[in-house]
Amino acid sequence: MESHDLVCAVKNLASDMGRTPTSREFYASARGLEGSSIRLFGGYTALLIAAGLEQNRNKPKKIDNRIFEKDIAAHLEAYEDRLPSNPQEYPTIAVISDAHFPFENEKVINAFYAFIKDFRPQYVIANGDMVDFYSFSRFPRSHNVFTPRDEVSLSRKKHETFWSTVTSLCPESKKINLLGNHCVRPLKQVLEAYPAAEDWIQEALKRQFTFDGVETIMDPTEEYHLPGNILVHHGYRSKIGDHRDYTFYNCISGHTHQGGVSYKKIRGQTLWELNSGLSGDPNAKGLSYRPQKITTWTPGFGAVDKFGARFIAVD
Numbered sequence: 001m002e003s004h005d006l007v008c009a010v011k012n013l014a015s016d017m018g019r020t021p022t023s024r025e026f027y028a029s030a031r032g033l034e035g036s037s038i039r040l041f042g043g044y045t046a047l048l049i050a051a052g053l054e055q056n057r058n059k060p061k062k063i064d065n066r067i068f069e070k071d072i073a074a075h076l077e078a079y080e081d082r083l084p085s086n087p088q089e090y091p092t093i094a095v096i097s098d099a100h101f102p103f104e105n106e107k108v109i110n111a112f113y114a115f116i117k118d119f120r121p122q123y124v125i126a127n128g129d130m131v132d133f134y135s136f137s138r139f140p141r142s143h144n145v146f147t148p149r150d151e152v153s154l155s156r157k158k159h160e161t162f163w164s165t166v167t168s169l170c171p172e173s174k175k176i177n178l179l180g181n182h183c184v185r186p187l188k189q190v191l192e193a194y195p196a197a198e199d200w201i202q203e204a205l206k207r208q209f210t211f212d213g214v215e216t217i218m219d220p221t222e223e224y225h226l227p228g229n230i231l232v233h234h235g236y237r238s239k240i241g242d243h244r245d246y247t248f249y250n251c252i253s254g255h256t257h258q259g260g261v262s263y264k265k266i267r268g269q270t271l272w273e274l275n276s277g278l279s280g281d282p283n284a285k286g287l288s289y290r291p292q293k294i295t296t297w298t299p300g301f302g303a304v305d306k307f308g309a310r311f312i313a314v315d
Contacts, residue, residue, distance in 0.1 A: 003050075011051045020053045090228040090250075093304040094119055094173075097127035097234070097254030100182065100280035101158040102151065103134070103287055105299055108279040108314045109162065112301050115312065117169045119303065124166050124173045127254045127276055128180025128220065128234025131155045131208070134286040136185040145285050156208055163211040175214040176224060180234040180255060183209065184220055230304070235275075244273035250309070252276065252302065259298035259311040274309035276302035 013021045013029050021029070023044040094116045099109065116124060132155070134141065135148040146154070166175060183205075190201045202218075209216045217224060224232040228250060235255030237243055241262035243251040248266060251273040259277025263270055277300040280287055300313040 006047055007051045010047055010053065014051070014053055020048060088228040090230070090304050090306055090308065091123060091226060092119065092121040092306075093123045093125060093226070093230075093252070094121040094301065095123075095125040095127050095232070095252055095274070095276045095303070096279050096301040097276040098129045098180070098257055098278045098280050099126075099162070100132035100284070100286055101130055101155040101162075102146075103132050103280050103284035104158065105279055105281045105314075108299050108301065111312075111314045112279065113165055113169060115301070115303070116166065116173075120170060121173055121303070123176060123226065124170055125176045125224075125232060125252070126162075126178065127232060127252060128178045129182040129254065129280075130159060130162070130177070130180075132182050132280070132286045133185040136189050137289070138185075138189075139289050141289075142285065152208070159209075160211065163214050167213055175211075176232070177209060177211065177214050177216045178222075178224060178232065178234055179209060179216070179218060179220040181220055228304075229271075240275045241273050244271050250274075252304070252309075257282075257295070257297035259300045259302065259313060261302075261309050261311055272309050274302045274304065274311060276300075277311060277313070 009029075010021065010026055013026060017025070026044070094112070096108075096112050099105075133151070135146055135151045145151075163175065163177070166173075187198070187201050187205060190197050206216075206218060209218065220234055221236075222233070226232060230252060231243075231247055231249035232252045233243070235243060235253035237246070237253075238256055240253075240256070240258065240260055241264060243249075243253050244262065244264065245266070248271070250271050253273060254276050256275060257278035257280075259275050261272055261274050263272045265271075277298040279299070279301060282295055282297050282299070283293075298311070298313060299315070300311055302309065302311050304310075
């Protein structure tokens with residue numbers, strides 16, 4: 001069968017069927033058709049293309065002005081905001097950490113008092129290491145700074161003064177005190193030397209960190225959840241933003257003494273991590289465990305309001 005005859009045969013069959021026939025249908029209808037004729041033609045698809053029944057997929061489409069014809073009104077009507085469907089509102093929060101009583105930075109503490117007096121936050125949070133327990137540390141240290149009894153007594157007195165001042169300035173605020181790694185130094189020492197006394201030292205620590213009107217989180221690994229998808233914890237990672245990336249929460253942390261805020265877009269939401277910096281005195285003997293006197297520590301504290309998180313540095 002000649003090429004012209006093949007083209008005519010497939011076109012006639014398509015006309016009779018009202019659609020493009022399949023190769024099986026064409027072979028069945030074309031009596032005396034030899035498969036070799038189709039192969040010589042280039043295959044059944046090539047035959048359909050030659051008959052004008054199937055567009056050549058390798059041939060580029062002609063571009064005309066129709067590609068620019070868009071109904072902008074319909075486009076805007078169909079637009080869907082990709083922001084979270086239920087964005088969280090943030091509460092007002094004032095957060096301070098790492099005072100390391102009795103080695104606090106009085107300038108930072110006083111600035112925090114002045115701030116919360118005007119800010120009137122819903123939550124006032126002390127986010128760990130408000131007490132240093134220098135006498136109970138394991139690194140090499142001088143024993144001429146404090147006796148353990150003197151340090152515990154002075155730390156408790158300063159810590160009491162802090163919370164009583166906060167209460168007088170913000171009586172309606174919810175007050176939360178989280179423990180940090182320094183706060184449990186005595187417990188670690190006891191567990192290493194005399195683990196049977198764990199309950200005794202736990203009771204002593206509970207008395208040390210219990211204050212009227214203040215909720216204390218005794219476990220330094222525990223996280224405190226707040227509205228606005230906010231997770232508060234003293235911290236266990238060294239880089240700001242790591243807790244946020246690990247938990248997929250807005251995070252308030254301390255521990256590194258490096259204040260600031262880090263933002264990142266995760267799963268359609270802009271999440272942040274606030275580090276509340278250092279409210280201890282970086283030049284005090286109790287904070288001399290660093291390898292040199294120069295540090296990147298940032299004196300200050302943190303705050304959260306309806307616009308998000310910010311760090312307030314205190315020079």
